[in-house]
Amino acid sequence: MTAISDKYDSGCPMAYALDIFGDRWSLLVIRDMAFKGACRYGDFLSGGEGISTNILAQRLKQLEAAELISKERDPENGRSFVYRLTDKGRDLAPVLVEIVLWSGRHNMAAHALTGTLDKLRADPAGSAAAIREGRVP
Amino acid sequence: MTAISDKYDSGCPMAYALDIFGDRWSLLVIRDMAFKGACRYGDFLSGGEGISTNILAQRLKQLEAAELISKERDPENGRSFVYRLTDKGRDLAPVLVEIVLWSGRHNMAAHALTGTLDKLRADPAGSAAAIREGRVP
DNA sequence: TAAATAGCTTGCGAAATGCAAGTGATTCAC
DNA sequence: GTGAATCACTTGCATTTCGCAAGCTATTTA
Numbered sequence: 001m002t003a004i005s006d007k008y009d010s011g012c013p014m015a016y017a018l019d020i021f022g023d024r025w026s027l028l029v030i031r032d033m034a035f036k037g038a039c040r041y042g043d044f045l046s047g048g049e050g051i052s053t054n055i056l057a058q059r060l061k062q063l064e065a066a067e068l069i070s071k072e073r074d075p076e077n078g079r080s081f082v083y084r085l086t087d088k089g090r091d092l093a094p095v096l097v098e099i100v101l102w103s104g105r106h107n108m109a110a111h112a113l114t115g116t117l118d119k120l121r122a123d124p125a126g127s128a129a130a131i132r133e134g135r136v137p
Numbered sequence: 138m139t140a141i142s143d144k145y146d147s148g149c150p151m152a153y154a155l156d157i158f159g160d161r162w163s164l165l166v167i168r169d170m171a172f173k174g175a176c177r178y179g180d181f182l183s184g185g186e187g188i189s190t191n192i193l194a195q196r197l198k199q200l201e202a203a204e205l206i207s208k209e210r211d212p213e214n215g216r217s218f219v220y221r222l223t224d225k226g227r228d229l230a231p232v233l234v235e236i237v238l239w240s241g242r243h244n245m246a247a248h249a250l251t252g253t254l255d256k257l258r259a260d261p262a263g264s265a266a267a268i269r270e271g272r273v274p
Numbered sequence: 275t276a277a278a279t280a281g282c283t284t285g286c287g288a289a290a291t292g293c294a295a296g297t298g299a300t301t302c303a304c
Numbered sequence: 305g306t307g308a309a310t311c312a313c314t315t316g317c318a319t320t321t322c323g324c325a326a327g328c329t330a331t332t333t334a
Contacts, residue, residue: 011249013240014168014233015186024159024291031151041312049152052292057313079300079311088243094235096151102232103150106225112148161322178281189323194282216280216331 020066025051025059027096030068030089034096035116037136039082040074048112068092085134093131097124157203162188162196164233167205167226171233172253174273176219177211185249205229222271230268234261 021027032038032047044056051059060083063069068089074080097120103110104117119137120127127137158164169175169184181193188196197220200206205226211217234257240247241254256274257264264274 011247012168012185013237013244013247013250013254014165015249016240016244016247017236018161018164022159022161022164024155027155027159028151031149042310045312048149050292052294053313054293054315055291058290077301077311081312091242092239095232095239098231098235099154100150102229103153105228107150107153110148110150110153112152113150117150179279182281187323189325190282191284191324192322211280214280214332218281 020062020068021092023059025055026063027099029056029059029063030085030092031096033069033083033085034090034093034131035113035136039084040080041083044083063089090132090134093128096131097128157199157205158229160196162192163200164236166193166196166200167222167229168233170206170220170222171227171230171268172250172273176221177217178220181220200226227269227271230265233268234265 021030028047028049028051029044032044036043036047038044038047041056041060044051044060045053060069060071064071066088067086070084070086072082072084074082100113100117100120101124104121110117116127116137130137158167165184165186165188166181169181173180173184175181175184178193178197181188181197182190197206197208201208203225204223207221207223209219209221211219237250237254237257238261241258247254253264253274267274
């Protein structure tokens, strides 16, 4: 399997992408990693939207299987793991940036991540580059 | 309601967007409109991935409620309706383009929409502009 | 006026989701 | 060295959503 499954794969690039992150939670996990520097299970659990623990575990496995994230033991705490975006995952930066910019244009009620939104607006390409390099914009 | 529901809205721009199109089918419907010029119920049903009719009807309602698409009677065929992207819907163009480009970079098996993919690669901004203007890239 | 077309709606079994409680492997405090 | 705490899950179960098939309504064509 690629991620959730290949059962819908029609060869369309959009369908390929949605097969991997076309659900409620995957992009929120990736957002936590890209914009907030989250890297541990507990970080995602307390990410703000209240993902439940079984779904989180499932999504992390799927994202790892799709090679968007990697999982390693935490060298400083043996009972913890560190999740990181892979090159493929960081390469989603322009997608994330455009989604945030779109929401910024159309959701007047937005109040979270606004500091980041200002930076993205001021320099979308630079922000995407930052994510791609593993930095938090 | 905004779309599927507001129950997850945390004020984060990403969450706002995913609340509207964070599911398996919404972006595929929008893809059919943006890249293939689809505008009728039957067009979406035969869009390639096999969405089922009840889910399609539900998604069209949600997308209309979120003001990404509009619905009108077809002036040339009274038993048909014409769905169109609104300004807000067409404004998703950069998101769609970046998703397709990302898939193009990472899915070597892609075979559908490849003519479009080449155009997007050659001129991403121009392709996004075409969608924004209601043309098919 | 009968048949075909377009766009749904309904019913129902299967799958995914959400919540709560429980497990197992470290690690820390004493 | 032992008990408590932490971290990362897993399991069970009720609820929700999905997917398939059949049916319904309005309009149009023959």
